[in-house]
Amino acid sequence: xxxxxxxLTCSGHTRPVVDLAFSRITPYGYFLISACKDGKPxxxxxxxxDWIGTFLGHKGAVWGATLNNEATKAATAAADFxxxxxxxxxxxxxxxxxxxxxxxxxxxxxxxxxxxTGGHDKVLRIYDLSKPEAEPQETSGHTSAIKKALWCNNDKxxxxxxxxxxxxxxxxxxxxxxxxxPFDASVSSMEYIPDGEVLVxxxxxxxxxxxxxxxxxxxxxxxxxxxxxxxxxxxxxxxVVGGDDFKLYKYDYNTKEELESYKGHFGPVHCVRFSPDGExxxxxxEDGTLRLWQTAVGKTYGLWxxxxxxxxxxxxxxxxxxxxxxxxx
Amino acid sequence: MKTPVCVLRLxxxxxxxxxxxxxxxxxxxxxxxxxxxxxxxxxxxxLRSEQRARSFLRxxxxxxxxxxxxRNVKFTMYEKVKVDAVFAGSDIDILNFxxxxxxxxxxxxxxxxxxxxxxxxxxxxxxSSL
Numbered sequence: 001x002x003x004x005x006x007x008l009t010c011s012g013h014t015r016p017v018v019d020l021a022f023s024r025i026t027p028y029g030y031f032l033i034s035a036c037k038d039g040k041p042x043x044x045x046x047x048x049x050d051w052i053g054t055f056l057g058h059k060g061a062v063w064g065a066t067l068n069n070e071a072t073k074a075a076t077a078a079a080d081f082x083x084x085x086x087x088x089x090x091x092x093x094x095x096x097x098x099x100x101x102x103x104x105x106x107x108x109x110x111x112x113x114x115x116x117t118g119g120h121d122k123v124l125r126i127y128d129l130s131k132p133e134a135e136p137q138e139t140s141g142h143t144s145a146i147k148k149a150l151w152c153n154n155d156k157x158x159x160x161x162x163x164x165x166x167x168x169x170x171x172x173x174x175x176x177x178x179x180x181x182p183f184d185a186s187v188s189s190m191e192y193i194p195d196g197e198v199l200v201x202x203x204x205x206x207x208x209x210x211x212x213x214x215x216x217x218x219x220x221x222x223x224x225x226x227x228x229x230x231x232x233x234x235x236x237x238x239x240v241v242g243g244d245d246f247k248l249y250k251y252d253y254n255t256k257e258e259l260e261s262y263k264g265h266f267g268p269v270h271c272v273r274f275s276p277d278g279e280x281x282x283x284x285x286e287d288g289t290l291r292l293w294q295t296a297v298g299k300t301y302g303l304w305x306x307x308x309x310x311x312x313x314x315x316x317x318x319x320x321x322x323x324x325x326x327x328x329x
Numbered sequence: 330m331k332t333p334v335c336v337l338r339l340x341x342x343x344x345x346x347x348x349x350x351x352x353x354x355x356x357x358x359x360x361x362x363x364x365x366x367x368x369x370x371x372x373x374x375x376l377r378s379e380q381r382a383r384s385f386l387r388x389x390x391x392x393x394x395x396x397x398x399x400r401n402v403k404f405t406m407y408e409k410v411k412v413d414a415v416f417a418g419s420d421i422d423i424l425n426f427x428x429x430x431x432x433x434x435x436x437x438x439x440x441x442x443x444x445x446x447x448x449x450x451x452x453x454x455x456x457s458s459l
Contacts, residue, residue: 002331003331003333004333004334006336008340028355028359043349050340050341051343052351053349054348089356089361091350303338305336306335
């Protein structure tokens with residue numbers, strides 16, 4: 001019997017959630033960090049959404065947040081003109097890196113030794129985290145604010161998306177632009193999938209998939225509403241889209257067919273990401289909440305439990321809740 | 330009519346009293362080493378004496394906070410700010426100090442919260458009779 005999706009609402013933030021990122025799978029599970037305009041990014045257990053801690057220290061809206069692969073370090077980019085590096089186990093602030101304007105994006109290399117930052121001052125910076133006192137390597141090139149800066153191709157190259165409607169591929173050693181992709185509209189999100197070298201870019205009402213090394217277009221899909229964020233499933237079966245109409249859309253990546261759409265958020269969806277095992281995806285919204293959605297609806301995973309109809313009315317079902325999808329934060 | 334998927338419980342939210350990062354969690358215990366790193370087998374004696382020193386210092390700091398209550402404190406803060414106030418208390422993570430009669434260029438603020446990360450240093454006089 002077909003089941004109806006029950007999203008799990010993670011409360012705690014008091015302003016819009018603008019960015020989120022998962023870690024890789026660690027011996028302690030995987031983790032999720034959320035960036036919020038309330039200036040207090042939060043760390044959560046990835047498969048349940050349980051709050052672990054809040055990183056306190058920023059004095060402005062946090063626009064970008066990321067975790068290193070092992071989820072031992074976190075980095076955040078904020079409107080207080082700093083990017084901060086945190087110990088993701090204790091919650092302590094390790095480093096505060098001063099910038100000249102709002103910082104929008106932060107990204108660790110695979111070995112967590114370097115941090116890439118980009119923001120409104122249009123300058124790409126690379127910090128050597130083993131030498132925090134040293135000046136970062138700075139590179140200019142974009143003609144307006146950088147929205148997203150990501151390491152790619154085994155940290156040998158860098159991908160950036162900016163308000164100048166371009167996505168650029170940079171060579172890390174020369175810091176020269178290797179390739180530029182122009183767009184008609186501002187790029188709203190960019191996701192890099194190392195396994196398979198796929199780049200997911202959203203702009204206007206389109207989600208486009210590119211080869212991350214050559215920047216050649218693989219395919220593009222038009223969606224019903226203005227897209228704010230899109231994410232590709234690790235096994236490349238599905239991709240999910242969130243945008244202005246408050247809904248989440250799930251598409252078949254191979255056939256480009258729209259499979260499902262879900263209502264639930266009370267505001268535009270700003271960010272959406274698949275978990276590293278592909279079993280769920282998380283969305284962050286203007287309504288201040290994060291929601292976790294199952295990829296395979298009805299499967300037992302995390303806090304979701306597959307229950308046969310007979311079990312729902314039995315004596316033993318005290319611990320199970322049959323909840324309506326719109327759970328208030 | 331589709332049945333909604335059952336959930337065991339809702340995700341836990343912030344506890345409202347602290348910033349989290351539970352030191353008793355398995356991950357914290359495994360990944361947080363004390364400042365004395367062990368190059369060989371862990372030296373229990375060193376760990377014990379470090380822990381004793383930490384306890385002593387923490388207790389002394391907490392007692393200093395108690396001694397500070399109702400006293401005039403001079404705060405030196407960033408942006409060349411120096412203010413005087415009467416200390417009322419601190420929160421559990423020592424992130425905010427509650428003060429009274431905070432003397433600011435705009436006047437005396439009856440009650441205020443000072444963010445500890447904004448403070449560079451503070452000083453107060455201990456009653457010599459104690």
